[in-house]
Amino acid sequence: MALGSNANPLLPLSGTSIPSNYANRNLKSFSDFYNPTFIPKFSAKKPLFICNSRQPFSLRIRAQTSNASNVNVNEDQISDFIIEDVPHLTNFLPDLPSYPNPLKKSQAYAIVKKTFVSPEDMVTQKIVVQKESPRGVHFRRAGPREKVYFTSEEVRACIVTCGGLCPGINTVLREIVCGLNYMYGVDDILGIQGGYRGFYSKNTIKLTPKVVNDIHKRGGTFLQTSRGGHDTNKIVDNIQDRGINQVYIIGGDGTQKGAAAIYKEVEKRGLRVAVAGIPKTIDNDIVVIDKSFGFDTAVEEAQRAINAAHVEVESVENGVGIVKLMGRYSGFIAMHATLASRDVDCCLIPESPFYLEGQGGLFEFVEQRLKENGHVVIVLAEGAGQDYVAQSMHAFDEKDASGNRLLLDSGLWLTQKIKDHFTNVQKMAINMKYIDPTYMIRAIPSNASDNIYCTLLAQSAVHGAMAGYTGFTVGPVNSRHAYIPINRVTETQNTVKLTDRMWARLLASTNQPSFVQYCELACLSPFHQALPSSDVVYSLLVKAGLADQI
Numbered sequence: 001m002a003l004g005s006n007a008n009p010l011l012p013l014s015g016t017s018i019p020s021n022y023a024n025r026n027l028k029s030f031s032d033f034y035n036p037t038f039i040p041k042f043s044a045k046k047p048l049f050i051c052n053s054r055q056p057f058s059l060r061i062r063a064q065t066s067n068a069s070n071v072n073v074n075e076d077q078i079s080d081f082i083i084e085d086v087p088h089l090t091n092f093l094p095d096l097p098s099y100p101n102p103l104k105k106s107q108a109y110a111i112v113k114k115t116f117v118s119p120e121d122m123v124t125q126k127i128v129v130q131k132e133s134p135r136g137v138h139f140r141r142a143g144p145r146e147k148v149y150f151t152s153e154e155v156r157a158c159i160v161t162c163g164g165l166c167p168g169i170n171t172v173l174r175e176i177v178c179g180l181n182y183m184y185g186v187d188d189i190l191g192i193q194g195g196y197r198g199f200y201s202k203n204t205i206k207l208t209p210k211v212v213n214d215i216h217k218r219g220g221t222f223l224q225t226s227r228g229g230h231d232t233n234k235i236v237d238n239i240q241d242r243g244i245n246q247v248y249i250i251g252g253d254g255t256q257k258g259a260a261a262i263y264k265e266v267e268k269r270g271l272r273v274a275v276a277g278i279p280k281t282i283d284n285d286i287v288v289i290d291k292s293f294g295f296d297t298a299v300e301e302a303q304r305a306i307n308a309a310h311v312e313v314e315s316v317e318n319g320v321g322i323v324k325l326m327g328r329y330s331g332f333i334a335m336h337a338t339l340a341s342r343d344v345d346c347c348l349i350p351e352s353p354f355y356l357e358g359q360g361g362l363f364e365f366v367e368q369r370l371k372e373n374g375h376v377v378i379v380l381a382e383g384a385g386q387d388y389v390a391q392s393m394h395a396f397d398e399k400d401a402s403g404n405r406l407l408l409d410s411g412l413w414l415t416q417k418i419k420d421h422f423t424n425v426q427k428m429a430i431n432m433k434y435i436d437p438t439y440m441i442r443a444i445p446s447n448a449s450d451n452i453y454c455t456l457l458a459q460s461a462v463h464g465a466m467a468g469y470t471g472f473t474v475g476p477v478n479s480r481h482a483y484i485p486i487n488r489v490t491e492t493q494n495t496v497k498l499t500d501r502m503w504a505r506l507l508a509s510t511n512q513p514s515f516v517q518y519c520e521l522a523c524l525s526p527f528h529q530a531l532p533s534s535d536v537v538y539s540l541l542v543k544a545g546l547a548d549q550i
């Protein structure tokens with residue numbers, strides 16, 4: 001369709017149509033929900049969109065928007081204000097009583113200017129905008145609400161931790177317990193031990209502020225964790241049998257999928273149980289949120305390993321250091337650790353295909369850096385080059401108990417490949433130092449900034465559950481903590497975008513080859529010598545999402 005010179009292709013064609021990328025979500029027209037008494041200035045000719053909620057929501061957002069600035073807000077601009085809301089217990093239990101929030105009387109909040117978050121406060125997902133661009137997606141702002149849907153005495157909460165470790169789990173755990181107890185007077189809190197399967201076991205552990213007092217100083221999880229063993233029905237039976245009405249679930253993408261299933265079953269059975277997810281992943285592979293807790297700590301700790309590699313290789317002739325970091329499908333730790341360190345010559349991540357031999361390959365680059373500097377440091381995310389490793393080891397796809405693909409040791413593989421190349425092809429002696437600090441990094445306690453972050457996550461989760469929200473996960477979106485529908489964070493994984501500026505910054509900082517560009521060229525120049533086979537190149541391009549460009 002030809003667009004007129006003034007038309008902005010980003011704007012929806014009609015104010016009343018749901019933008020196509022939301023068509024398959026449960027978005028509802030604002031006019032289905034609004035309370036007419038809240039519309040002082042505007043008529044609701046064109047609807048806002050709200051997802052997943054039957055909570056009345058004031059149109060004053062529109063009024064505030066127009067009052068706050070002198071910009072003329074036309075109907076098109078306000079009609080694309082999309083709210084991806086979280087469910088509330090009153091969606092399926094409409095007669096649930098509410099109570100004044102006890103925080104009103106709390107000493108901590110006594111002089112706070114605005115103790116409670118207004119139901120109208122939203123956090124915008126898109127922070128960089130142009131004058132004409134759509135308002136985009138918004139999430140409910142996290143924080144204490146004026147009304148709560150549980151009295152302190154009737155709360156029976158439980159906490160479970162699942163999946164791999166990550167620095168800060170114990171801090172989140174501690175702060176949920178302390179938050180529930182100190183802010184809301186709750187003292188019936190159970191620890192479910194050993195991940196989801198702990199729901200089926202007889203034993204739970206009673207959690208009090210005293211029990212969890214100093215666990216934030218330790219790595220790991222005080223409650224233990226596991227993979228696999230998620231049986232939604234059995235878990236909800238157990239929640240019901242134990243009389244639990246608040247469930248706090250700390251875990252990664254797999255865990256959050258499990259939490260979403262639990263929430264759905266709870267709703268199906270009409271139980272007054274709030275399900276709150278707290279996203280945990282050292283890989284930072286959870287979408288929507290700014291970053292995951294423990295990630296900063298991991299990047300900081302990775303510096304120690306990179307530094308050690310650098311010291312080692314600088315002290316010998318032709319030193320080659322390889323540091324393997326975690327990152328199954330997402331190379332964030334490797335990318336950030338590289339950018340932070342400045343001692344890294346080359347960073348390899350799962351999202352960016354690379355190859356070893358020939359012009360523009362890794363071997364050539366290593367040789368060049370050895371000639372220039374006498375040493376080279378490579379940081380490798382564990383998921384990088386998995387296809388290569390699988391090819392050379394003729395390995396089968398194996399999975400862990402949760403169904404995650406078990407990775408082959410790409411660090412060892414790369415070490416061997418570089419050694420072989422320099423010994424057999426270049427006839428050059430190198431000093432190889434391979435460091436695998438992955439579990440050492442994952443097992444440490446969180447640093448100061450992650451500790452603060454964990455506290456905010458935990459307190460947001462507690463406020464949300466007490467306010468009757470459910471099926472939500474918490475996290476910062478553009479630095480403001482928000483309640484996000486669980487499904488929203490499980491539908492895709494967060495990965496490093498090669499086309500984003502952050503990866504370009506890394507390439508500019510290390511001056512390493514951009515293997516992708518070369519692959520593209522390789523495909524277009526079949527007469528070139530010493531290129532990887534076209535099959536390998538093609539599979540790399542498919543992985544990088546560039547295959548359709550050739």
Ligand SMILES: Nc1ncnc2c1ncn2[C@@H]1O[C@H](COP(=O)(O)OP(=O)(O)O)[C@@H](O)[C@H]1O
Nearest residue numbers: 163164227228230251252253254255257258402
């Ligand atoms: N699709 C799913 N539905 C329900 N539960 C799941 C799903 N995927 C994973 N789980 C459960 O979540 C827990 C943790 O998952 P896992 O992938 O190991 O770690 P993480 O949550 O850190 O990604 C496991 O107990 C697993 O059985």
Ligand SMILES: O=P(O)(O)OC[C@H]1O[C@](O)(COP(=O)(O)O)[C@@H](O)[C@@H]1O
Nearest residue numbers: 163164252280281282283326327328
């Ligand atoms: O050896 P384990 O405990 O299964 O964990 C290894 C994996 O866990 C991770 O740390 C991610 O774990 P989660 O998916 O549980 O967050 C990956 O980086 C790593 O591949």
Ligand SMILES: [Mg+2]
Nearest residue numbers: 163252253254
């Ligand atoms: Mg995971």
